Amino acid sequence: MLELINYTFFTNALIATLLTAISCGIIGTYIVSRRMVFIGGGITHASFGGIGIAYYFGLNPLFGAAVFAVLSAFGINYFTYKGNIRQDSSIAIWWSLGMAIGIVFITLAPGYAPNLMSFLFGSILTVTTSDLVFMGIVTLVAILLFTLFFKLIMMIAFDEEFARTRNLPVTFFSYLLMMLSALVIVASIRVSGVILVLSLLTLPQATANLFTKSFKTIMITSIAIGLLGMIAGLMVSYYTNLPSGATIILVLTTFFGLGKLLSKIAFRQIS
Amino acid sequence: MDKLIDIKNLTVGYNSKIVLENVSLTINKNDFIGIIGPNGGGKTTLLKAILGLVEPISGELCFCDELKNRRSNIGYLPQVNKFDSRFPVSVFDVILSGLAGRKSWKQGFMKKEKDRVNEIIGQLGIENYAHKPIGELSGGQMQRVFLGRAIVSNPKLLILDEPDTYVDNQFENELYQKLKELNERMAILLVSHDVGTISSYVKSIACVNGELYYHPSNMITPEQLASYNCPIQIITHGSVPHTVLKTHHPHAHKH
Numbered sequence: 001m002l003e004l005i006n007y008t009f010f011t012n013a014l015i016a017t018l019l020t021a022i023s024c025g026i027i028g029t030y031i032v033s034r035r036m037v038f039i040g041g042g043i044t045h046a047s048f049g050g051i052g053i054a055y056y057f058g059l060n061p062l063f064g065a066a067v068f069a070v071l072s073a074f075g076i077n078y079f080t081y082k083g084n085i086r087q088d089s090s091i092a093i094w095w096s097l098g099m100a101i102g103i104v105f106i107t108l109a110p111g112y113a114p115n116l117m118s119f120l121f122g123s124i125l126t127v128t129t130s131d132l133v134f135m136g137i138v139t140l141v142a143i144l145l146f147t148l149f150f151k152l153i154m155m156i157a158f159d160e161e162f163a164r165t166r167n168l169p170v171t172f173f174s175y176l177l178m179m180l181s182a183l184v185i186v187a188s189i190r191v192s193g194v195i196l197v198l199s200l201l202t203l204p205q206a207t208a209n210l211f212t213k214s215f216k217t218i219m220i221t222s223i224a225i226g227l228l229g230m231i232a233g234l235m236v237s238y239y240t241n242l243p244s245g246a247t248i249i250l251v252l253t254t255f256f257g258l259g260k261l262l263s264k265i266a267f268r269q270i271s
Numbered sequence: 272m273d274k275l276i277d278i279k280n281l282t283v284g285y286n287s288k289i290v291l292e293n294v295s296l297t298i299n300k301n302d303f304i305g306i307i308g309p310n311g312g313g314k315t316t317l318l319k320a321i322l323g324l325v326e327p328i329s330g331e332l333c334f335c336d337e338l339k340n341r342r343s344n345i346g347y348l349p350q351v352n353k354f355d356s357r358f359p360v361s362v363f364d365v366i367l368s369g370l371a372g373r374k375s376w377k378q379g380f381m382k383k384e385k386d387r388v389n390e391i392i393g394q395l396g397i398e399n400y401a402h403k404p405i406g407e408l409s410g411g412q413m414q415r416v417f418l419g420r421a422i423v424s425n426p427k428l429l430i431l432d433e434p435d436t437y438v439d440n441q442f443e444n445e446l447y448q449k450l451k452e453l454n455e456r457m458a459i460l461l462v463s464h465d466v467g468t469i470s471s472y473v474k475s476i477a478c479v480n481g482e483l484y485y486h487p488s489n490m491i492t493p494e495q496l497a498s499y500n501c502p503i504q505i506i507t508h509g510s511v512p513h514t515v516l517k518t519h520h521p522h523a524h525k526h
């Protein structure tokens with residue numbers, strides 16, 4: 001097993017795992033606590049439109065995905081605030097529009113698009129150094145933002161309206177965190193793909209939430225759970241030759257099941 | 272009288288749909304105004320306009336001397352079911368957020384602020400669950416916590432939006448007793464649909480139903496309610512002294 005470390009692709013995959021665990025642990029806790037998971041889904045699928053357009057014009061797909069993700073995040077947020085469209089409808093529109101644009105442009109693109117599957121389902125073993133740089137920056141920003149403004153972010157997330165009455169910079173931070181969420185999602189597409197990325201933002205959190213009801217502890221625990229699950233998933237996929245993204249999700253789901261069982265037993269012993 | 276807020280001909284709405292039209296109201300120090308009116312009449316909207324949560328379409332909203340720095344000097348208890356009760360946050364932190372302001376979000380909270388939260392927790396008698404996640408509280412416990420959040424900053428004006436829904440009688444009595452006490456230090460604006468109960472605590476009544484009729488006493492008759500365009504039922508409870516409710520219909524005393 002240790003001999004794997006000698007391969008660059010594997011070292012890259014490990015670094016990507018660490019960065020994804022941290023950024024998804026942080027942002028996922030925010031998204032889950034604010035009940036924004038469906039928004040996350042909208043952003044994720046909308047970003048596929050960017051991937052398609054980038055393919056067509058021969059640009060970096062992750063760059064296209066980032067632009068589309070941030071645009072759709074702002075679009076959904078804007079509709080929610082100015083709202084003549086209900087939020088869930090607005091999300092669904094961005095969701096399917098992004099997928100449609102992506103599919104049309106990839107079909108129009110000259111030649112065969114070999115990496116399509118990797119964007120849909122992830123391919124952590126093909127992570128490049130420039131991907132890692134992007135992931136690193138996003139993760140660093142997430143860490144900085146949540147350490148410097150933890151209390152503020154919590155207050156806004158818990159009760160936005162009350163935070164406004166306290167004169168807190170609610171709108172600015174809502175947009176900032178929306179943008180960061182979009183970028184974290186795009187950075188994680190490498191690991192688990194458009195279709196599976198939502199679970200990286202929710203499964204570790206749901207597992208952590210079984211044992212603690214503190215925002216900070218959920219955040220830290222889900223980083224650990226995510227890291228463990230991704231490394232275990234990676235190993236299983238390496239030795240079984242199964243796709244890494246899907247294997248990671250299955251491992252994380254197993255963790256959740258085990259957690260549920262454990263918490264049941266633990267609570268029975270207490271009472 | 273020391274004025275706190277002067278509202279003149281205020282019109283408020285959402286996306287050009289007008290909810291409140293030409294509303295005027297003066298809030299003085301020591302006031303205890305009960306706001307009543309039918310559902311959808313615009314009570315919450317009026318409070319939100321005062322709090323700066325909705326921009327008025329026209330009219331004046333003037334904050335006088337001690338409220339100049341308006342929002343940080345107003346305490347707010349929102350209508351229930353607004354927030355997410357499963358949000359992972361402790362009672363202590365919820366109350367602490369009532370002290371948040373321009374300074375604290377950059378520097379974090381100091382010991383002085385945490386001491387103040389503990390003081391409020393003591394005053395409200397909620398030590399038992401001060402460090403529990405809010406998701407584990409009952410309706411009445413939850414309202415105590417939100418009352419704590421509203422008053423922890425020692426505001427000049429306390430605004431409460433139906434704090435008496437989904438709570439038990441015991442808490443209701445406690446709440447009104449507490450408000451009476453607080454009223455010695457701050458003006459109170461209280462929305463309730465229970466005119467019968469609040470009329471023994473408030474000093475004046477405002478009927479809000481698209482418009483606002485100010486009634487400068489806590490005694491109000493069903494006829495007056497009708498003439499104020501305020502079609503609400505008067506519910507009287509056995510525990511409430513009926514004398515405060517001036518009734519011309521003898522049968523209104525029965526329930």
Ligand SMILES: Nc1ncnc2c1ncn2[C@@H]1O[C@H](COP(=O)(O)OP(=O)(O)O)[C@@H](O)[C@H]1O
Nearest residue numbers: 285286290308309310311312313314315316317
């Ligand atoms: N955010 C909003 N957007 C659009 N309409 C709203 C909004 N909030 C309230 N309304 C409408 O404004 C009217 C008054 O609501 P509200 O002030 O909550 O009444 P009350 O508190 O007296 O029950 C209602 O018709 C309601 O549907």
Ligand SMILES: [Mg+2]
Nearest residue numbers: 314315350432
């Ligand atoms: Mg209301």
